[in-house]
Amino acid sequence: MSRARVYRPTMRGWWERHPAYRRYLLREGSSVLLGLYALWLLAGLLALAAGEAAYQGWRDLHGSPWLFGLHLAALLAAAYHAVTWFRLLPLTLPVLRWRGRRPTDRAVVRGAWVVSVALSGGVWLYLLGGVR
Amino acid sequence: MRRSHEPPLWLLFGAGGLLAALLAPALILLTGVVMPVAAEHGIEVLDYHASRELFARPVVGVPVALALGLVLCHAAHRIYHTLRDLGIPAGRGTWWVCYGGAGVAGLLGVGAVVALWW
Amino acid sequence: MSESQRITLAVQRFHPEQDAEPRWQRYAVPYTPDMSVLEGLQYIKDHLDGSLTFRWSCRMAICGSCGCMIDGEPELACHVFLRDYAPGPVWVSALDHFPVQRDLVIDQSDFLEKLETVHAYLIPAGERTAAEGTYRQTPEQMTDYYAYAQCINCLLCYAACPQYGWHPDFVGPGALALLQRYNLDSRDAGSELRHAVVDAEQGVWSCTLVGHCSEVCPKGVDPARAINQNKPGSSARYLLDWLRPGRRRQEGSE
Numbered sequence: 001m002s003r004a005r006v007y008r009p010t011m012r013g014w015w016e017r018h019p020a021y022r023r024y025l026l027r028e029g030s031s032v033l034l035g036l037y038a039l040w041l042l043a044g045l046l047a048l049a050a051g052e053a054a055y056q057g058w059r060d061l062h063g064s065p066w067l068f069g070l071h072l073a074a075l076l077a078a079a080y081h082a083v084t085w086f087r088l089l090p091l092t093l094p095v096l097r098w099r100g101r102r103p104t105d106r107a108v109v110r111g112a113w114v115v116s117v118a119l120s121g122g123v124w125l126y127l128l129g130g131v132r
Numbered sequence: 133m134r135r136s137h138e139p140p141l142w143l144l145f146g147a148g149g150l151l152a153a154l155l156a157p158a159l160i161l162l163t164g165v166v167m168p169v170a171a172e173h174g175i176e177v178l179d180y181h182a183s184r185e186l187f188a189r190p191v192v193g194v195p196v197a198l199a200l201g202l203v204l205c206h207a208a209h210r211i212y213h214t215l216r217d218l219g220i221p222a223g224r225g226t227w228w229v230c231y232g233g234a235g236v237a238g239l240l241g242v243g244a245v246v247a248l249w250w
Numbered sequence: 251m252s253e254s255q256r257i258t259l260a261v262q263r264f265h266p267e268q269d270a271e272p273r274w275q276r277y278a279v280p281y282t283p284d285m286s287v288l289e290g291l292q293y294i295k296d297h298l299d300g301s302l303t304f305r306w307s308c309r310m311a312i313c314g315s316c317g318c319m320i321d322g323e324p325e326l327a328c329h330v331f332l333r334d335y336a337p338g339p340v341w342v343s344a345l346d347h348f349p350v351q352r353d354l355v356i357d358q359s360d361f362l363e364k365l366e367t368v369h370a371y372l373i374p375a376g377e378r379t380a381a382e383g384t385y386r387q388t389p390e391q392m393t394d395y396y397a398y399a400q401c402i403n404c405l406l407c408y409a410a411c412p413q414y415g416w417h418p419d420f421v422g423p424g425a426l427a428l429l430q431r432y433n434l435d436s437r438d439a440g441s442e443l444r445h446a447v448v449d450a451e452q453g454v455w456s457c458t459l460v461g462h463c464s465e466v467c468p469k470g471v472d473p474a475r476a477i478n479q480n481k482p483g484s485s486a487r488y489l490l491d492w493l494r495p496g497r498r499r500q501e502g503s504e
Contacts, residue, residue, distance in 0.1 A: 004266045004267070004351065004352075005266040006266070006349035006350060006351055006357055007264050007266070007271060007272055007349065007350040008349050008350075009346060009347065009348075009350070011219065011412070011415045011416055012219065014412050014415060015218075015412075017322055017346070018322060018323070018410075018462065020410075020460070020461075020462040020465060021412060021460070021462070024412075024460045024461070024462070025214065025217070025218075028210045028213070028214040028217070028458075029214065031206060031207040031209075031210035031211060032207065032211065034152050034156060034203060034206070034207055035203070035204055035206075035207025035208070035211070037156065037159075037160060037164075038200045038203040038204050038207070038237075039204070039237065041159075041163070041200055042197075042200050042204075042237055042240065042241050042244075044163075045187065045193075045196070045197065045200075045241055045244045045245070046240065046241075046244045048180070048183055048184065048187060048244065048248060049243075049244040049245075049247040049248045052180045055180045055183065056179075056180060059167070059171070059178070059179070062163070062164065062167055062168040062171075063168045063171065063172070068164070068165075068168060071160055071163075071164025071165065072164070072165070074160050074164065075157060075160045075161060075164065075165070078152065078156035078157045078160050079157050081149070081152060081153055081156065082152075082153040082154075082156070082157055085149055085150070085152075085153035086153060088459060088461070088478075090475075091459070091461075091472075091474055091475040091478045091479065092146075092459070092478045092479065092481055092482070093479060093482065094479050094480075094482050094483055095394060095434065095479065100390075112153075112154075115154060116153065116154045116155075116158075119154050119155060120154070120155055120157070120158030120159075121158075123155060123158060123159065124158060124162060126186070127162060127177075127178060127186065128162075128177065133367075133446060133447060133450035133451070133452055133453065134450060134451050134452075135446075135449050135450060135451070135488075136449060136450055136451040136453065136455035136484075137488075138451070138455040139455075139481075139484060139485035139488035139489070140485075140488070140489075142455075142481060142485060143485055213458055216416075217412065217413075217416070217458070219416075
């Protein structure tokens with residue numbers, strides 16, 4: 001058989017070919033805002049170590065409309081991250097057994113949300129315990 | 133076939149992702165929305181003295197700093213790989229900026245907690 | 251009999267001896283509600299253009315031959331109906347991420363080579379004689395690997411995987427699902443032999459869980475799960491081998 005020429009397709013613009021690809025990039029992109037928020041909290045921690053004036057300055061900035069808007073965007077990104085993360089969690093777990101039974105995906109996802117709500121509640125109580 | 137060296141990076145990415153999934157929405161709501169809105173009504177949430185009490189203890193502060201570092205590792209991993217997914221040539225240099233940045237940030241956080249504690 | 255409706259099929263044509271690159275060619279195909287897209291292609295070949303080249307066999311979504319892109323979605327042509335694409339045109343092209351040999355025919359040899367590397371067969375713990383009888387497996391044990399055993403090697407998952415598109419040396423969803431099918435079979439004792447593939451850069455670690463592979467699989471195999479449920483174990487092996495130097499290093503690259 002002779003070696004005929006083949007056509008090799010390009011990957012350029014692959015994300016435009018299907019909504020699933022765009023959703024994937026959105027999911028991956030949520031980490032940018034999450035990373036920015038983590039850096040912002042780190043800035044707060046550094047300001048806290050620097051002294052009262054610096055820390056109060058960090059707190060005061062939260063009142064600005066653009067930072068408030070950025071936090072709302074980060075909140076949406078965090079929610080999208082959490083929803084997709086818990087949905088995919090059962091796929092990244094090895095085969096688990098408890099008393100010979102395997103947990104369903106729904107059980108894993110529900111369990112994750114229960115832990116999230118419980119931990120979040122605990123963190124809120126801990127942090128708001130310092131409300132004056 | 134070459135053995136992959138992804139596993140330790142994936143574990144960091146996974147830990148940071150799990151922490152973010154569990155706590156980020158609640159935290160962003162607290163510091164980004166509740167804190168400024170409460171301040172407008174005269175209620176001070178996470179003021180200087182309260183925050184010092186909460187985070188100056190290494191048993192709290194260090195895990196918090198490490199958690200921030202892990203979330204940054206998660207972001208670094210996703211950003212690095214997504215750049216490559218988009219066809220942008222991200223090589224060793226980008227790799228070090230991403231993961232190195234996350235590592236440095238985590239260390240800075242731990243440093244801040246140690247400074248607070250002292 | 252009344253005039254049947256017509257639908258336009260826009261089909262990707264590529265004959266390397268005369269075409270520099272693929273082009274679209276439109277055909278008006280009369281159709282009835284029971285006709286699959288494959289039957290539309292067969293009508294074209296039988297009545298309109300005998301030079302149209304495509305693979306097909308069983309016509310019932312079990313042989314895996316007729317995979318192609320239909321309106322940008324990897325599908326088995328026999329598995330979808332022309333009526334669902336009305337009024338058309340129905341865009342039919344070769345599966346994404348594979349070299350196109352001719353019209354809708356892609357070069358599958360990469361996948362077939364990958365399949366040979368994953369030890370996709372039962373590797374028993376030891377010799378077994380007929381006197382010992384057959385293997386015994388409970389229905390529950392079978393559910394562990396049943397989904398992965400449904401793979402018909404249709405390659406739709408490869409067409410849905412951007413990582414395979416970027417990195418053709420990625421073993422890929424189908425082959426890794428078949429690897430996992432044997433790893434999880436209670437009669438198999440060969441998972442260690444398959445570690446080299448799993449732990450490789452081109453193994454599970456090329457996967458970023460886009461997840462589209464599982465969405466397009468016509469048999470519900472869920473290759474995304476097959477791949478990603480190996481990541482914790484692979485990570486554990488990496489850490490353990492790092493703590494016990496010398497154990498894995500000899501094996502090195504294969």
